[in-house]
Amino acid sequence: MARTDTHDADLLEIVDLKKSFGSYEALKGVSLTVRQGEFMALVGPSGCGKTTLLKHVAGFEEPTAGTLRIDGKEMVGVPPAQRPTSMVFQRLALFPHMTVAQNIGFPLKLRKMAHPEIEARVRAMITLMELRPEYLGRYPRQLSGGEQQRVALARSMVSEPKLLLLDEPLSALDVKLKKVLQAELKRLHRSLGVTFLHVTHDLEEAMMLADRICVMRAGEILQIGRPDDIYYRPANAFVAGFIGETNLFPVDITSIEESGVGYRSGEIQDATNRVPRALAAKVLAEGAAHMMVRPELIHIARSGVSGGFDCRLPASITELFVKGGTIQYRARSSLGQDIVFEMPGTSERPADIGDKVELGWNKADIFLFCTEA
Numbered sequence: 001m002a003r004t005d006t007h008d009a010d011l012l013e014i015v016d017l018k019k020s021f022g023s024y025e026a027l028k029g030v031s032l033t034v035r036q037g038e039f040m041a042l043v044g045p046s047g048c049g050k051t052t053l054l055k056h057v058a059g060f061e062e063p064t065a066g067t068l069r070i071d072g073k074e075m076v077g078v079p080p081a082q083r084p085t086s087m088v089f090q091r092l093a094l095f096p097h098m099t100v101a102q103n104i105g106f107p108l109k110l111r112k113m114a115h116p117e118i119e120a121r122v123r124a125m126i127t128l129m130e131l132r133p134e135y136l137g138r139y140p141r142q143l144s145g146g147e148q149q150r151v152a153l154a155r156s157m158v159s160e161p162k163l164l165l166l167d168e169p170l171s172a173l174d175v176k177l178k179k180v181l182q183a184e185l186k187r188l189h190r191s192l193g194v195t196f197l198h199v200t201h202d203l204e205e206a207m208m209l210a211d212r213i214c215v216m217r218a219g220e221i222l223q224i225g226r227p228d229d230i231y232y233r234p235a236n237a238f239v240a241g242f243i244g245e246t247n248l249f250p251v252d253i254t255s256i257e258e259s260g261v262g263y264r265s266g267e268i269q270d271a272t273n274r275v276p277r278a279l280a281a282k283v284l285a286e287g288a289a290h291m292m293v294r295p296e297l298i299h300i301a302r303s304g305v306s307g308g309f310d311c312r313l314p315a316s317i318t319e320l321f322v323k324g325g326t327i328q329y330r331a332r333s334s335l336g337q338d339i340v341f342e343m344p345g346t347s348e349r350p351a352d353i354g355d356k357v358e359l360g361w362n363k364a365d366i367f368l369f370c371t372e373a
């Protein structure tokens with residue numbers, strides 16, 4: 001398979017895709033574009049429609065309405081075997097009565113490829129997946145869970161799909177093995193240039209692996225963006241809370257101009273009460289909003305000194321957890337706002353439970369969005 005570095009062409013284009021199971025709307029008009037060679041992660045709470053969306057791309061489900069194109073060709077009505085896709089499932093789907101070589105070569109046998117060519121391609125996949133050649137004659141039950149999942153990945157790639165659909169392929173593995181296979185997936189993606197659409201429950205995995213993340217809830221897409229965008233500039237409080245721990249300070253937006261957004265807060269001390277427009281969500285209205293600050297961007301400021309922080313908030317430390325490389329603190333403001341923040345670990349703790357401190361953060365590190373976005 002040739003390595004392609006082009007990320008510009010759209011490989012998958014989904015427009016206003018709807019799917020109802022009886023009266024239940026599992027997909028409510030989903031639009032998504034995945035570029036050639038891109039690694040896209042699909043995340044969202046259980047039952048939000050991630051697998052249903054993947055099955056539509058693979059051809060295992062047909063939509064109630066909408067269009068789905070791969071490489072510019074309309075796919076609705078095209079059976080799975082005729083789509084340039086391959087799907088890897090969460091639960092292993094290896095054939096127990098077939099050897100590793102037979103399992104990997106199965107899609108090629110279906111296509112009636114000549115035996116010597118099948119053998120050559122199977123050997124190439126074994127090397128690519130860093131499986132030992134002596135495994136070729138083994139049966140799935142003679143392999144570990146991680147090795148079996150590598151075989152499943154090899155089988156999904158042997159027919160050189162344009163689009164690899166991964167439905168939580170690593171979720172059944174233990175943490176250590178999962179980390180190894182995450183690195184493998186990233187390496188494969190880099191070396192093959194195949195487009196990946198990867199469903200995962202593991203947000204860290206999505207952040208680590210994906211070029212872009214698509215966040216779904218209840219059959220709808222809430223946000224699509226680079227991991228940084230999703231983490232630091234979420235579209236709304238749901239996305240903010242879904243991806244990692246965060247602080248949401250209630251504020252009121254008082255003015256919205258191109259030059260900046262004015263806000264009012266009951267307790268955050270800010271000399272200007274304005275933030276640059278770029279630090280607020282695109283869709284914004286005056287009224288109730290949240291100022292989001294991630295835990296690692298809040299610091300302990302020295303009392304009474306500005307310390308160079310744009311925003312300050314007095315609080316009392318309520319909990320602390322020494323996590324090795326970092327210390328996580330919990331604090332409460334005088335109005336009862338709970339705050340979580342994390343600092344690099346030091347041999348001397350900067351504060352203890354019960355201490356009154358001033359917390360500080362910079363405006364470059366905040367993001368504003370409406371309460372009901």
Ligand SMILES: Nc1ncnc2c1ncn2[C@@H]1O[C@H](COP(=O)(O)OP(=O)(O)OP(=O)(O)O)[C@@H](O)[C@H]1O
Pocket residue numbers: 021024026044045046047048049050051052053
């Ligand atoms: N064949 C079906 N018939 C009826 N309802 C279905 C069918 N397939 C899926 N659903 C429903 O559609 C919704 C979305 O299911 P889906 O499997 O896509 O969710 P998911 O986001 O992948 O969840 P999970 O993370 O738990 O795997 C669920 O409420 C599910 O019960």
